[in-house]
Amino acid sequence: MIFRQVEADDLYTIIDLEYQNFDFPYPPEIINFLYESYRNTFLVVEKDRDIIGFVIGITQKKEGHILVIAVRDDFKRKGIGTVLMKKLINVYEKNGITRLKLEVRESNVAAISMYRKLGFKINNKLKHYYEDGEDGLLLRRG
């Protein structure tokens, strides 16, 4: 398995993974914009030449904001999401950024559990944060 920065050829598969994993996926234009603007903090994991997971972060006001992470269904629960997050945290730290935040659906127990194990703490509840009215949680680390 190779963990690396995103490349242009990866984007089709990433857009597919978005649609497979989310009811309200980021549209391709946004994924392209994130690729153009935040490539340093856009990481993928490749296995046998397939992209099987990715994570996208951005940086605003010296704070890292993790926008999305997804792992292909047949590779879930094997520690890959955790490694992707650790690699991203490492990139941020190398750039002197230690304060991180992210939002997550309140119902997403898998992701919340992973984030807590990585040192994120629930900071706030975000009422009706998502398109379908579900509440979100704001998590912070550092």
Ligand SMILES: CC(C)(COP(=O)(O)OP(=O)(O)OC[C@H]1O[C@@H](n2cnc3c(N)ncnc32)[C@H](O)[C@@H]1OP(=O)(O)O)[C@@H](O)C(=O)NCCC(=O)NCCS
């Ligand atoms: C969230 C996600 C990225 C986790 O990736 P992953 O590679 O499966 O996660 P890991 O194997 O590293 O799991 C780390 C920990 O997270 C928790 N976890 C992961 N999947 C879980 C599940 N289905 N149920 C409960 N806890 C789970 C566990 O605490 C796990 O540790 P453990 O396996 O030692 O018990 C993956 O489930 C996914 O792609 N989900 C859909 C997209 C999504 O919801 N992304 C987050 C919002 S942006």
